[in-house]
Amino acid sequence: MTRRAYNRLSQDRRRTDLLEATLTCVADLGLDRAGARQIAERAGVSAGLIRHYFPSKDEMVRAAYAYLMGQMTAAAEDSGAGDALSPEAALAEVIAANFAPPSLSGVKVSLWATFVGRVRVDPAYADIHREGYREFLDLLEARIHPVLVAQGCPADPARCKHLAIALNGLIDGLWIEGSLGHGLYDARRLPAIALAAAEGILRLPDTTLTRHLALEDERS
Amino acid sequence: MTRRAYNRLSQDRRRTDLLEATLTCVADLGLDRAGARQIAERAGVSAGLIRHYFPSKDEMVRAAYAYLMGQMTAAAEDSGAGDALSPEAALAEVIAANFAPPSLSGVKVSLWATFVGRVRVDPAYADIHREGYREFLDLLEARIHPVLVAQGCPADPARCKHLAIALNGLIDGLWIEGSLGHGLYDARRLPAIALAAAEGILRLPDTTLTRHLALEDERS
DNA sequence: TTCGCTGTTGTACGAATGTAAAACAAATCT
DNA sequence: AGATTTGTTTTACATTCGTACAACAGCGAA
Numbered sequence: 001m002t003r004r005a006y007n008r009l010s011q012d013r014r015r016t017d018l019l020e021a022t023l024t025c026v027a028d029l030g031l032d033r034a035g036a037r038q039i040a041e042r043a044g045v046s047a048g049l050i051r052h053y054f055p056s057k058d059e060m061v062r063a064a065y066a067y068l069m070g071q072m073t074a075a076a077e078d079s080g081a082g083d084a085l086s087p088e089a090a091l092a093e094v095i096a097a098n099f100a101p102p103s104l105s106g107v108k109v110s111l112w113a114t115f116v117g118r119v120r121v122d123p124a125y126a127d128i129h130r131e132g133y134r135e136f137l138d139l140l141e142a143r144i145h146p147v148l149v150a151q152g153c154p155a156d157p158a159r160c161k162h163l164a165i166a167l168n169g170l171i172d173g174l175w176i177e178g179s180l181g182h183g184l185y186d187a188r189r190l191p192a193i194a195l196a197a198a199e200g201i202l203r204l205p206d207t208t209l210t211r212h213l214a215l216e217d218e219r220s
Numbered sequence: 221m222t223r224r225a226y227n228r229l230s231q232d233r234r235r236t237d238l239l240e241a242t243l244t245c246v247a248d249l250g251l252d253r254a255g256a257r258q259i260a261e262r263a264g265v266s267a268g269l270i271r272h273y274f275p276s277k278d279e280m281v282r283a284a285y286a287y288l289m290g291q292m293t294a295a296a297e298d299s300g301a302g303d304a305l306s307p308e309a310a311l312a313e314v315i316a317a318n319f320a321p322p323s324l325s326g327v328k329v330s331l332w333a334t335f336v337g338r339v340r341v342d343p344a345y346a347d348i349h350r351e352g353y354r355e356f357l358d359l360l361e362a363r364i365h366p367v368l369v370a371q372g373c374p375a376d377p378a379r380c381k382h383l384a385i386a387l388n389g390l391i392d393g394l395w396i397e398g399s400l401g402h403g404l405y406d407a408r409r410l411p412a413i414a415l416a417a418a419e420g421i422l423r424l425p426d427t428t429l430t431r432h433l434a435l436e437d438e439r440s
Numbered sequence: 441t442t443c444g445c446t447g448t449t450g451t452a453c454g455a456a457t458g459t460a461a462a463a464c465a466a467a468t469c470t
Numbered sequence: 471a472g473a474t475t476t477g478t479t480t481t482a483c484a485t486t487c488g489t490a491c492a493a494c495a496g497c498g499a500a
Contacts, residue, residue: 035488166417180336180340182354185381194389196382257457257458278458
């Protein structure tokens with residue numbers, strides 16, 4: 001029997017190919033059915049190669065989780081940091097970005113949930129999760145503070161942190177249910193719902209954040 | 221070799237034993253390592269018995285998810301429905317119940333997340349999830365409406381629904397992060413954070429909900 | 441060109457998986 | 471008490487899993 005033709009790829013390229021194939025398989029099949037052979041096939045590679053890049057399949061899955069979280073937090077940190085926006089617009093953009101593609105994605109939520117299911121059991125997953133959560137919390141806090149001072153609201157660190165925790169909860173919960181697409185309501189209303197709720201949580205005047213909705217629609 | 225001693229149980233008892241063993245195994249080991257043999261052992265039963273109660277192991281896992289969601293929604297519907305509380309106190313209780321045991325639980329979040337990870341791929345999981353989500357949404361809406369009218373706020377159905385969606389997101393997100401116990405802040409502050417944020421989302425005066433916090437502490 | 445290196449494939453193996461079906465025992469019925 | 475039913479265990483089997491390892495092939499260096 002003749003061997004399969006193949007071409008050598010750079011280490012980094014092959015590695016991320018494997019990681020992305022892992023994510024695709026986990027999202028499509030679930031953690032239990034995402035076997036080494038299927039991941040390798042999806043990456044266009046034979047199964048034995050996995051052990052050449054990762055000490056074990058479990059470690060590869062862990063690395064895939066870290067890879068996913070890295071992508072997501074990087075995307076979050078990019079949003080609302082572009083030009084010199086007003087503090088209110090920047091905060092609104094960070095919030096609203098979670099309710100439009102690519103953040104709003106059934107695949108991403110499936111992966112996120114699958115991995116979160118292991119946080120309690122596997123310390124490595126717990127570390128990755130904690131790190132991602134902390135980064136997003138810090139980002140929110142940094143975006144909240146200037147808005148509060150600009151609006152003349154109390155902005156002591158303790159209050160900012162509590163508000164960031166609440167805002168993060170709101171975003172997470174809405175993002176999950178919205179991305180799952182259960183069809184109980186129109187997901188296109190999520191940005192408006194989220195921004196209005198954020199206004200309330202921060203005790204800002206009406207339309208302080210929601211008035212930046214139309215701008216984003218025009219820009220896209 | 222002598223056979224194992226055993227005693228017959230009622231069908232319902234054996235069934236729920238198997239379902240609870242399934243949940244324990246999934247929470248402790250993850251979906252992939254929760255094998256039929258381990259679940260059976262945890263239920264004090266031999267592996268072959270599973271097929272006597274469920275057409276397949278996958279169907280048993282699905283049934284375990286439905287069982288878990290049934291427990292959780294039943295617990296949610298009980299909270300704040302006891303005696304003749306004020307609308308504000310009833311709403312506060314429904315919200316705060318999510319941030320104290322038994323709702324606030326690492327095991328429950330792990331299970332919830334693990335199963336949500338299959339929603340996108342398996343329609344049976346999607347149905348169970350949608351049903352539980354809808355029920356909690358309806359419960360929140362029913363608790364929100366009387367508060368709004370009592371406070372003289374606008375309470376049309378569309379607004380109530382949007383507020384329920386936002387409030388559910390807030391609760392879900394805070395519940396997840398709080399139950400995972402990442403140690404980034406003291407989880408005992410969650411009820412206060414959640415109630416204050418809910419006040420803001422509903423645009424209620426300060427302490428409308430939070431003043432019911434002390435009462436709950438005293439009662440327990 | 442030839443050599444050496446290493447990324448890659450193919451195969452093999454033990455363990456674990458879900459499931460089927462036979463053997464058995466405990467309760468129920470007559 | 472004996473017969474019957476059925477909940478339960480046991481054994482068996484085909485499959486799949488993760489992994490180890492030897493063989494091979496592409497590529498740069500000499």
